[in-house]
Amino acid sequence: MDITRFISTHRKLLLVGFPLLIILVFLATLPLYGGVYYTRLLTTILMYVVLSVSWAMFSGSTGYMSLAPAAFFGVGIYTTGFLQNTLPFPVIIPIGGLLSFMLALLVGMVTLRLRGIYFTIFTFGLVVFMSEVVAALESELFGRVGQHINQLPGETIFYAMLVTAVATLLAIYFIRRSRLGLAMLSIGGNEEAAAHMGVNTTRMKVLTFAISAFFMGLAGVIMAPVKVYIDPRIAFSLSYSFMPILMSIFGGMGQFYGPVVGAAVFGYLEKTLRGQFSTYFMLGFGIILVVVILFLPNGIAGLVPMLQGKLSGVIAKLRKGGKAEQHANT
Amino acid sequence: MSGLPTLIVSGILTGGIYGLLAMGLSLQYGVARVLNIAHGELVMVGALLTYTLYTGFGINPLVAAAIIGPLLFGIGFLLQITLFRGLKAWAPSQAAFEGNALLASFGLLYIINYIGLIRWGGVARAAYYLNYVVPLAGMSFRFNRVVAFAVAVVIGVAVYLFLTRSRMGRAIRATAEDPATAGLMGVNVNMVLALCFGLGALLAGVAGSLISTMSSVSSGIGFRNTVIALIVVVLGGLGSVPGSFIAGIIIGIVTSLVSGFWQPVLVVPVYYGILMVLLVVRPAGILGKK
Numbered sequence A: 001m002d003i004t005r006f007i008s009t010h011r012k013l014l015l016v017g018f019p020l021l022i023i024l025v026f027l028a029t030l031p032l033y034g035g036v037y038y039t040r041l042l043t044t045i046l047m048y049v050v051l052s053v054s055w056a057m058f059s060g061s062t063g064y065m066s067l068a069p070a071a072f073f074g075v076g077i078y079t080t081g082f083l084q085n086t087l088p089f090p091v092i093i094p095i096g097g098l099l100s101f102m103l104a105l106l107v108g109m110v111t112l113r114l115r116g117i118y119f120t121i122f123t124f125g126l127v128v129f130m131s132e133v134v135a136a137l138e139s140e141l142f143g144r145v146g147q148h149i150n151q152l153p154g155e156t157i158f159y160a161m162l163v164t165a166v167a168t169l170l171a172i173y174f175i176r177r178s179r180l181g182l183a184m185l186s187i188g189g190n191e192e193a194a195a196h197m198g199v200n201t202t203r204m205k206v207l208t209f210a211i212s213a214f215f216m217g218l219a220g221v222i223m224a225p226v227k228v229y230i231d232p233r234i235a236f237s238l239s240y241s242f243m244p245i246l247m248s249i250f251g252g253m254g255q256f257y258g259p260v261v262g263a264a265v266f267g268y269l270e271k272t273l274r275g276q277f278s279t280y281f282m283l284g285f286g287i288i289l290v291v292v293i294l295f296l297p298n299g300i301a302g303l304v305p306m307l308q309g310k311l312s313g314v315i316a317k318l319r320k321g322g323k324a325e326q327h328a329n330t
Numbered sequence B: 001m002s003g004l005p006t007l008i009v010s011g012i013l014t015g016g017i018y019g020l021l022a023m024g025l026s027l028q029y030g031v032a033r034v035l036n037i038a039h040g041e042l043v044m045v046g047a048l049l050t051y052t053l054y055t056g057f058g059i060n061p062l063v064a065a066a067i068i069g070p071l072l073f074g075i076g077f078l079l080q081i082t083l084f085r086g087l088k089a090w091a092p093s094q095a096a097f098e099g100n101a102l103l104a105s106f107g108l109l110y111i112i113n114y115i116g117l118i119r120w121g122g123v124a125r126a127a128y129y130l131n132y133v134v135p136l137a138g139m140s141f142r143f144n145r146v147v148a149f150a151v152a153v154v155i156g157v158a159v160y161l162f163l164t165r166s167r168m169g170r171a172i173r174a175t176a177e178d179p180a181t182a183g184l185m186g187v188n189v190n191m192v193l194a195l196c197f198g199l200g201a202l203l204a205g206v207a208g209s210l211i212s213t214m215s216s217v218s219s220g221i222g223f224r225n226t227v228i229a230l231i232v233v234v235l236g237g238l239g240s241v242p243g244s245f246i247a248g249i250i251i252g253i254v255t256s257l258v259s260g261f262w263q264p265v266l267v268v269p270v271y272y273g274i275l276m277v278l279l280v281v282r283p284a285g286i287l288g289k290k
Helices: A003-009 A011-033 A035-062 A069-083 A089-111 A116-142 A154-177 A179-189 A191-196 A201-226 A239-251 A258-273 A278-295 A299-329 B004-032 B039-057 B061-090 B094-120 B143-165 B167-177 B179-184 B189-214 B222-236 B241-261 B264-281
Strands: B133-136 B139-142
Touching (some): A003 A011, A011 A035, A011 A154, A035 A154, A035 A179, A035 A201, A035 A239, A035 A258, A069 A089, A069 A116, A069 A201, A069 A239, A089 A201, A089 B264, A116 B094, A116 B264, A154 A179, A154 A201, A179 A201, A239 A278, A239 A299, A239 B094, A258 A278, A278 B061, B004 B139, B004 B143, B004 B167, B004 B189, B004 B222, B039 B061, B039 B094, B039 B189, B039 B222, B061 B094, B061 B143, B061 B189, B094 B222, B133 B143, B143 B167, B167 B189, B179 B189, B222 B241, B222 B264
Antiparallel strands (some): B133 B139
């Protein structure tokens, strides 16, 4: 195959793919020279990438606001908690994902036939519901609530999370380009019209919701060993719902890379700023969420086309002005 | 705790507060179309302010409710005319507005929760008031619960009469039905929305005051109260104010029976069971329109 022709036909792919490859190589080799702190920081950021990208995949495109990322994440964490002494870690990871998938399937089948508001209401309390169910289950099985998690090397967790994040991004990239992704966008645009066009809206919504929950569950399983000790309150903390939503909105849900940008920014901020002033920073995050929704509804990613539009408008004006001048001169 | 009648009456007493909680939320969603999930956090603010006023300044909690209610009314009013009106102006469609308003109220939930945590810390505080046992219909209950129920019923009836009998109430109902036409008929829609939002916040604050007279409160109580209010609102029918009150009493009885005969831990799972059955069988709720 002619190499120049290959480059010219796949220019866009190469333009995006090459930097991505470099980033991926950088990330994959990070534990070799990055040290414990940066490995851990990046693990957290990757976790938020998984959570926010999969949240935005469903809620961003359909407009059905799920407030329950923490519920699916917590299911993952507790899958590790319950199975850590009976099964090897690599086997637990898909099991946690599947349990989250099934929970989402159930929730979706009950609520996604109805208007979005019922779905939101149902998912809002799901975190409390799951944490109480798990607490009851735990005291039934072990006679106490809360347990210790077996430690794993930081690199193992990092690579597991990296693979999960890449898999999530790839899966969502392909879903966006598939019939399913198109169906989701049409549901977000006008659900009634989509249904009239022959889209089985309920099935599409339930399926995508369950897929997004699957990835959240995976992230939960992998993050469990980072937490030395878990109890239902820690595993089902509201922050795991709040942070992915903040990240997606800050980054912008219209673009594929928006939630990734948000996850990188706030994952870094959370990890570095948390400490003795943690409550003030969380307060600040809440304020940022409200301000971004009010003034920047399309997020950071929404700024790019806007600026591009303005810039090209200015350039066009200059060109036009130049041409008009030429015209006048002749 | 013993005996079915006692549990049922006790549930009705609790249910009055739930009704009050849900009525505010229902009003905000029904008219302003904002599913305010920060509602429970306003309950928390009301409860802890009552505690501070009672223990710090010796102000009777029922008087405190009369101070806190208007204060929260102001906060709700301001939120509507700044934040939610701004969101409405920006949003390309009604559905987009509802989604953004929901996420904004999620941000508010976080903000108010952390303000509460910074101001009052995470410890549970108790400001029991009128905490002695009185006989009622052959059974005995703590007096503060009876008083709280009575206050809740009086306020509930007052709000209902305001909505159905007054001129402003008619304007509110017209706006809920069709804001554009109501505006054309001379209703000041922005004013009505702000009023409803403020009224919802007021009801949350008063409910908080009443809660603080009979149980210990902390900055973490908001989330649970929001969940209860949401479930009651769905049961009563989204946007139906009398439905909310009736559903509040039903949920109160269920709570009391589950924690009396079974385990208090199972209350939330039972709520979820009810919610699931309801969404499958009759999503419009008991008094909602189809």
